[in-house]
Every structure is written in structure tokens, then in C-alpha cells.
Amino acid sequence: MPLAVIAITGASGAQYGKRLLEEMLSAGWEIDLIITRAGEINLDLECGLTPEDLISDERVTLNDNKNLAARPASGSAKYDAYIICPASGTTIGKVAAGISDNLTTRSALVALKEKRKMIVVPRETPVATVHLEAMAKLSTWGVVVLPANPGFYHSPEKISDLIDFVVARILDQLNINHNLRKRWTGEEVDMN
Numbered sequence: 001m002p003l004a005v006i007a008i009t010g011a012s013g014a015q016y017g018k019r020l021l022e023e024m025l026s027a028g029w030e031i032d033l034i035i036t037r038a039g040e041i042n043l044d045l046e047c048g049l050t051p052e053d054l055i056s057d058e059r060v061t062l063n064d065n066k067n068l069a070a071r072p073a074s075g076s077a078k079y080d081a082y083i084i085c086p087a088s089g090t091t092i093g094k095v096a097a098g099i100s101d102n103l104t105t106r107s108a109l110v111a112l113k114e115k116r117k118m119i120v121v122p123r124e125t126p127v128a129t130v131h132l133e134a135m136a137k138l139s140t141w142g143v144v145v146l147p148a149n150p151g152f153y154h155s156p157e158k159i160s161d162l163i164d165f166v167v168a169r170i171l172d173q174l175n176i177n178h179n180l181r182k183r184w185t186g187e188e189v190d191m192n
């Protein structure tokens with residue numbers, strides 16, 4: 001069974017992390033979930049949920065973000081992907097600076113040192129130069145920087161359509177099949 005870390009940090013967009021978790025479970029993944037304190041606040045504010053509400057499936061392990069001895073802290077544990085969704089500018093800045101002061105940042109540093117698949121999903125606008133520089137560094141090091149920027153060319157009708165747009169792009173990066181949205185065929189628009 002493929003294994004991933006999903007970290008939900010304190011950027012707006014907890015819905016993206018929740019939906020990603022659901023979809024990866026549906027696709028047969030096992031998940032080590034980490035939720036920062038600020039992530040918990042946004043999960044409550046935006047979804048009306050607690051971290052415990054996200055662990056009804058036995059394939060999800062909820063890790064204490066303060067526990068630097070938990071499984072994701074070690075490079076010897078084999079993970080197929082590390083996803084920070086949503087990713088706060090603070091966490092992105094720490095990872096780009098090599099700071100691993102909690103389980104979220106430590107597992108991201110493990111992903112970097114082991115050169116494993118990592119995806120960060122920032123949500124902030126406008127973006128401070130320091131965070132742009134941090135994202136550029138991560139991108140240079142092979143991290144997929146996938147901003148939570150839904151497109152509108154699929155005629156979204158509901159907020160869930162916008163959430164699914166972003167989650168679909170994350171799943172694509174992980175080669176996970178999904179039916180979250182129609183794929184562009186090239187025949188939708190006649191430019192002539």
C-alpha cells in the first residue's frame with residue numbers, strides 16, 4: 001500500500017487538505033497525517049472539524065506535530081510522497097531555510113534529503129518576496145510548488161468544484177487516477 005505524509009498547516013484552505021486525504025484514501029493510500037496548531041485553527045474555522053474528525057479510517061495515523069520522534073521524522077521510514085496542503089508561508093520559509101523544528105518541517109526536510117516526491121500547496125496573496133524566494137529554492141530542489149489557484153475554465157458551480165480543481169492537480173502529480181474533473185481535450189475552444 002503506498003504511504004504518504006499529508007501535513008495541513010495554517011494557511012487558509014483546510015478544505016483542500018481534507019479533500020486530498022479523502023481522495024488518497026479512496027485510491028488505496030495509507031496516510032500519516034500531521035496538523036499544525038495553526039492548521040487546527042483553520043480546520044475548525046473553515047470546516048468546523050477537529051483533527052480527530054479526519055481519522056475515521058484506520059489507514060490514517062494522526063501524528064502530534066511536536067513529536068519529532070514520530071515515524072515521518074526518519075528517513076529510514078519509506079514514504080512515497082510528502083504533501084503540505086495547504087502550506088503556510090511560514091512552513092515554506094522554514095523548509096527552504098533548512099529548519100526542522102516540528103514534525104511537519106522535519107518530514108519535509110527528510111523528503112528533501114532523501115530526494116523523495118514532495119508537493120507544497122501555498123495559499124497566500126499577494127506573496128512576499130521572501131516566500132517567493134523560498135518557493136523558487138524548493139522548486140529548484142525538485143519540490144512541486146502547486147499553488148491553490150483554481151481555474152475557472154471548467155465552469156465551476158459550487159465551492160467543491162474549485163476545491164476539486166486543485167486536488168485534481170495534486171492527484172495528477174502523484175499519478176493517482178480520479179474523476180474530479182474533465183480533462184482538457186483541446187476541442188473546447190476554437191481560436192480561429
Ligand SMILES: Cc1cc2nc3c(=O)[nH]c(=O)nc-3n(C[C@H](O)[C@H](O)[C@H](O)COP(=O)(O)O)c2cc1C
Pocket residue numbers: 008009010011012013036037038039041042045087088089090091123124
Ligand atoms: C485565520 C488564519 C488564516 C491564515 N491564512 C494564511 C494563509 O492563507 N496563508 C499563509 O501563508 N498564512 C496564513 N495564516 C498565517 C499562518 O497561520 C501563520 O504564519 C502560522 O504561523 C503558520 O504556522 P504553521 O506553518 O506552523 O501552520 C493564517 C492565520 C490565520 C489565523
